[in-house]
Amino acid sequence: MTPQQQANAALADPICTLSDAVNQAIDIAMSEDPEVFALGEDIEDPIGGVMKGTKGLSTKYGRERVRNTPISEQAIVGAAIGASLVGMRPIAEVMLMDFFAVAMDQVANHAAKLRYMSGGRTNVPITIRTSVGGGRQFGAQHSQSLEGWMMHTPGLKVAVPSTPRDAKGLMYSCIFDDDPCIHMETLSLLFTRGPVPTGRFVIPLGVADVKRSGDDVTVVTWGWQVPEALAAAEQLQTEGISTEVIDLRTLVPLDIDAVLQSVARTKRVLIVHAATQFAGPGAEIASVVSHELFGELAAPVERLGSVYSPIPYASELETLHYPERLRIAAAIRRLS
Amino acid sequence: MTPPREQAGPTDVLGDDAAVRIFRTMATIRSAENRIIRGLNSGELTMTFYTVRGQEAIPSAIGEHLHREDYMVTTYRGLHDCIAKGVPLDELFAEMCGKFTGTSKGKGGPMHLSDPHSGLMVTTGVVGGGLPIAVGLALSSKLRGDGRVTVVNFGDGATSIGATHEAVNLAALWQLPIVFVCQNNQYGEHTKFADYTRSSSLAERFAGYGLSALSVDGNSIPAMSAAAEAAIAQARSGEGPTFLECMTYRLGGHSFGSTTEYMDPAELAQAEADEPVGRNRRWLVEERGIAEDVLQQLEAEVEAEVDAAIEFAKSSDPPPASELLTDVFSRMEAAPK
Numbered sequence: 001m002t003p004q005q006q007a008n009a010a011l012a013d014p015i016c017t018l019s020d021a022v023n024q025a026i027d028i029a030m031s032e033d034p035e036v037f038a039l040g041e042d043i044e045d046p047i048g049g050v051m052k053g054t055k056g057l058s059t060k061y062g063r064e065r066v067r068n069t070p071i072s073e074q075a076i077v078g079a080a081i082g083a084s085l086v087g088m089r090p091i092a093e094v095m096l097m098d099f100f101a102v103a104m105d106q107v108a109n110h111a112a113k114l115r116y117m118s119g120g121r122t123n124v125p126i127t128i129r130t131s132v133g134g135g136r137q138f139g140a141q142h143s144q145s146l147e148g149w150m151m152h153t154p155g156l157k158v159a160v161p162s163t164p165r166d167a168k169g170l171m172y173s174c175i176f177d178d179d180p181c182i183h184m185e186t187l188s189l190l191f192t193r194g195p196v197p198t199g200r201f202v203i204p205l206g207v208a209d210v211k212r213s214g215d216d217v218t219v220v221t222w223g224w225q226v227p228e229a230l231a232a233a234e235q236l237q238t239e240g241i242s243t244e245v246i247d248l249r250t251l252v253p254l255d256i257d258a259v260l261q262s263v264a265r266t267k268r269v270l271i272v273h274a275a276t277q278f279a280g281p282g283a284e285i286a287s288v289v290s291h292e293l294f295g296e297l298a299a300p301v302e303r304l305g306s307v308y309s310p311i312p313y314a315s316e317l318e319t320l321h322y323p324e325r326l327r328i329a330a331a332i333r334r335l336s
Numbered sequence: 337m338t339p340p341r342e343q344a345g346p347t348d349v350l351g352d353d354a355a356v357r358i359f360r361t362m363a364t365i366r367s368a369e370n371r372i373i374r375g376l377n378s379g380e381l382t383m384t385f386y387t388v389r390g391q392e393a394i395p396s397a398i399g400e401h402l403h404r405e406d407y408m409v410t411t412y413r414g415l416h417d418c419i420a421k422g423v424p425l426d427e428l429f430a431e432m433c434g435k436f437t438g439t440s441k442g443k444g445g446p447m448h449l450s451d452p453h454s455g456l457m458v459t460t461g462v463v464g465g466g467l468p469i470a471v472g473l474a475l476s477s478k479l480r481g482d483g484r485v486t487v488v489n490f491g492d493g494a495t496s497i498g499a500t501h502e503a504v505n506l507a508a509l510w511q512l513p514i515v516f517v518c519q520n521n522q523y524g525e526h527t528k529f530a531d532y533t534r535s536s537s538l539a540e541r542f543a544g545y546g547l548s549a550l551s552v553d554g555n556s557i558p559a560m561s562a563a564a565e566a567a568i569a570q571a572r573s574g575e576g577p578t579f580l581e582c583m584t585y586r587l588g589g590h591s592f593g594s595t596t597e598y599m600d601p602a603e604l605a606q607a608e609a610d611e612p613v614g615r616n617r618r619w620l621v622e623e624r625g626i627a628e629d630v631l632q633q634l635e636a637e638v639e640a641e642v643d644a645a646i647e648f649a650k651s652s653d654p655p656p657a658s659e660l661l662t663d664v665f666s667r668m669e670a671a672p673k
Contacts (some may be wrong), residue, residue: 037479064479070509075502078468082486083476085457085469086407105499109462118438120663122457154664178666206670225646253670270440284672291515 013195016057019020021164022053022129022185022195025109026091027170028200030061033089036175037065040076040093040129044068050095073103080126081180083113087125089175093131097184111180113157127174127181132160133176134224134322135188135276140310143318145223145274148281150182150249157181157205159253162226166195166249169203186224206253210262214244216336217263220285221272222248225323229272232329241336250279259285260292267298268335272323275336277305304331350561352624353660354400356634357519358557359616361396362521364638365416366613368425371642372415380650383432383446383614386413390555390587393612394519395420397560398487400456400566407473407486409466412447413519417489422454426644433653442547444657463524464494467516469502474512474577484573486514492581493524495538501545504579507529508547513571515564516542521556521586526598539581549575555612557619587611 016024029036033159040055044063058066069076071092080090094100100107107128115123133143150158157179161167167185172183211226212233219229226247233243242261248255263269269289272283281302290301304323312318350358369389376383391413397500399420408419418428423439431438432446438449447461457473460466470488477484494500495518507514518538522529535541547656548570552563567578571622585607589596596604606614665669 067510070502070505072502073505074499075468075471075506077470078465078503079475079500079506081472082409082457082469083454083479084472084473086473086476088476088479090472105462105465106468110458110460110465113448114450114458115665116663117440117444118450118452118663119438119443121440121452122450123666157670159667207460252672254672257672 011179011195013197015193016164016283017162017191017193018161018185019052019190021168021201022171023055023057024196025168025175026054027057029172029175030057030065030087035087035333036089036091037067037078038091038093039067039069041069041071041095043046043093047291051185051187052329053093053129053185055155073099074106076109077103077106077128077271080128081106081114081124082118084126085114085122087184090221091127091129091175094128096142097130097132097146098141098145100130100149107156108153112153115179123178123179123181127171127183129185132184132186133189134186134311135318137313137315137318138248139313143311147251147273148275149183151284155180156252157203158184159185159249160184160223160251161249162186162223162247163190164192164196164207166203166247168196169201170205170249172200172202173205180317181205184223189222191229195288202271203249205250206255207249208255208258209247209249210244211247212243212245214242214266216242216266217268217270217326217332218244218246218259218266219270219332220246220248222251223274225257225272225274228325229328231325231333235325235329236332240331243332247269256285259289263289263293264296267296268305270302270328270331270335272304272328274322275305276308277303278308280305299335302331302335304328338566350558351453352626353636354561355557355620355624355632356626358393358396358400358561359620359631360634360638361399361420362392362613363635364618364642365392365396365419367635367639367642368415368419371646373592375646376432376582381433383434385446385592386590387586387592388413388416389586390607390611391519391521392416392433393557393560394447394517394554395489396583397557398517398564398568400561401565402485402487404455407455407457407470408472409457409460409473409488410456411463411490412461413491414449414459414489418456418459421456421588423449423456424454425641426648427451428509429645429649430652431636433570433649433652434654435649436655436659437648441659443659443673458647464490464497466490466496467500467579470514471503471507471512474507474514475510477513478510480572483572484513485568487517488514488518489569491516491524492518492520492529492538494518495541496524496532504542504545504547507577508545511574511576513526513574514577515567515571516577518579518581520581521584523590523599524592525590538581542579547579551578551583554584554612555615556625559614584612645660
């Protein structure tokens with residue numbers, strides 16, 4: 001489908017929030033496969049998940065398949081792993097990504113490694129849904145984008161949708177993937193609205209999406225930095241700078257070919273993410289681009305991530321912590 | 337040494353055939369450990385190894401009451417658990433030696449043994465890390481109604497880590513078909529029980545989670561068998577989980593080659609004199625009237641089985657280089673280049 005056809009088709013799709021889209025994907029997966037179930041804190045109705053991702057599902061499928069848990073992140077992730085080892089497809093909710101720190105033994109030492117450590121005799125087809133804060137004055141323990149930590153642990157797949165449509169398609173793929181998937185749901189995007197196809201809808205993991213086409217500079221980003229980059233690109237258009245915005249959508253698998261194809265054409269690239277810039281995901285992407293396109297680039301590869309500090313509470317400081325549209329636009333101007 | 341607190345048994349309803357089967361498993365475990373230690377001392381074998389000497393009766397008795405399709409989770413100190421669950425000796429030793437014929441093609445090693453064909457689902461190298469996963473295995477059985485029971489083994493040392501408490505609480509809350517087997521060998525790595533907790537009884541401490549919790553003489557075949565049988569039956573019938581504190585004694589240092597200077601020599605000597613293979617062998621002969629030649633023949637058989645399996649492991653090839661990047665994901669292409 002061409003982008004124009006896609007846009008036309010999307011016009012006919014119903015509008016819903018990113019949270020609703022995730023909910024739809026879980027609903028469809030549960031209706032298709034009795035081995036899919038969900039567990040986590042406060043995910044049953046009437047709460048339906050503090051971010052509403054499972055709203056209505058315990059009522060529809062029963063409290064056996066949509067299970068509340070105590071505040072026990074290690075047990076939540078561990079129980080999902082255990083059930084998945086024998087072929088079930090659990091969806092575990094870790095309320096905020098910061099709380100991965102509590103569950104990281106299960107995530108990194110077990111979920112990520114059991115396929116390898118068993119020589120392929122077992123595998124861990126779990127999905128861990130988690131909300132990612134940032135930009136909402138939640139402070140240093142409720143605002144972290146920890147995708148770099150996940151990417152640095154071989155064996156984990158990482159999806160970071162930026163639109164309701166992508167969230168539905170990626171969530172469905174995560175549930176039915178045979179490896180552990182982390183589905184990062186950005187708080188600041190959860191209640192943004194957009195067109196979402198009805199029924200079963202799949203976006204394969206590892207396929208980046210060009211969210212805006214352009215000729216002068218490529219911006220590579222994901223998650224809640226996508227709308228920020230698009231806003232910056234819109235501003236720069238008025239200044240005569242044509243910006244392409246690539247939404248990676250998944251970080252593992254990483255669609256590096258899409259990045260290289262774009263940068264081979266624009267010769268300039270900026271990588272933007274909410275994760276800490278130092279030793280962050282952008283460093284890996286920058287390294288590959290520099291290596292593969294050495295000699296073809298018109299400017300050094302640029303990165304814009306969060307500054308090297310815990311996340312501050314005061315909005316005046318928090319605004320300075322994360323990349324946002326004004327600084328993204330400034331970085332693109334410097335490049336072009 | 338903390339005296340065993342026997343609340344569970346012994347009930348002595350165990351038949352002679354079952355008692356001898358349990359002893360045979362114990363003899364296999366002992367023979368395996370002796371053979372491995374001999375190989376490590378001579379340089380014939382190379383591996384990390386954590387002694388199970390003194391703890392043989394616990395999984396041997398449990399194994400008598402489990403089905404092949406029941407699930408087990410254990411720890412790096414798990415040779416006895418693996419053998420008792422029925423992991424084939426040749427694949428088991430090959431894995432411990434890092435060979436391609438091993439249960440994990442040599443990619444897991446002695447701390448990460450798994451063999452789903454015999455129900456051994458996970459061996460973890462992280463103290464307490466196996467309990468949450470075992471809860472998930474038991475949850476799958478509850479959701480599917482498949483009648484399977486999960487047994488998760490861990491040492492007394494694991495009762496000091498948070499994951500254990502999250503897991504036991506959740507299993508009790510959900511009334512899952514699981515047996516928590518705490519092999520209380522009196523040491524958490526290099527620290528004595530009394531030096532890391534003010535609790536005198538782990539069974540009493542864990543009873544507070546609202547599940548059956550009892551202490552049993554883990555070195556007695558009849559006592560251990562009775563306790564295991566009851567706990568497994570309770571789990572299988574949907575009546576909820578049990579925490580079994582199996583009293584035993586680790587007859588050596590934390591790992592192969594580590595010292596025992598922190599262990600009381602007199603206490604260790606006493607435990608050695610009362611070690612479970614010899615003790616239960618005497619019980620079989622003296623209390624059950626099992627003929628000496630029956631036991632001698634059995635011991636010769638298991639020694640031959642162990643020797644053959646070690647030879648299989650030694651003669652197997654290591655995994656080829658092509659194995660380095662497989663089994664990271666379901667498809668290799670998903671991994672970053």
